[in-house]
Amino acid sequence: MKNEENYQKKAAALHYDPSKEQAPRVTAVGKGYVAESIIEKALENNVPIQSDPTLVELLSQLEINETIPEELYQVVAEVFAYIYQVDQKMK
Template identity: 75%
Template sequence: MNEQDRYRKRAAALQYDFESDDAPKVTATGKGYVAEEIIEKAKANNVPIQSDPTLVELLSQLNINENIPEELYQVVAEVFAYIYQVDQKVGKKTN
């Protein structure tokens, strides 16, 4: 990996519907321009964003629509807990 690749922006998107999904799944991954587009779409749709380069690297190795492996359940649960907290704060501000 060259120096430019090391600092290139990366992004991954997850989706989880507790009523129909067995586990969260990867819905998008990318680096560089594609990562920027993923982040911009998330912002435009008020989707909370959390920065975790190690997790993004691991998620980027999965196929789109692939469920995350059990080894990542704990860390992804922490991400979803963060999102829940953000949603709660935003909900309090708008009510």
């Protein structure tokens, strides 16, 4: 059972421009107040959010502007597919 006092929200943000980049890259990671700020900025800019604590944990081990490793391509592709579906529904 998680102790709520010790729980800190975590967040990560990705960017991918297939015309300029070979793979998505990490643009922000944080926990606690920083994570809340990342999520707040995403909501303010209508950026879809997907909750995946395991993926966030893996992404938080990368440096800012570092491209994701090949091992994460499949799961990140699923995230981008989800975002694409959300974007299509919003249009």
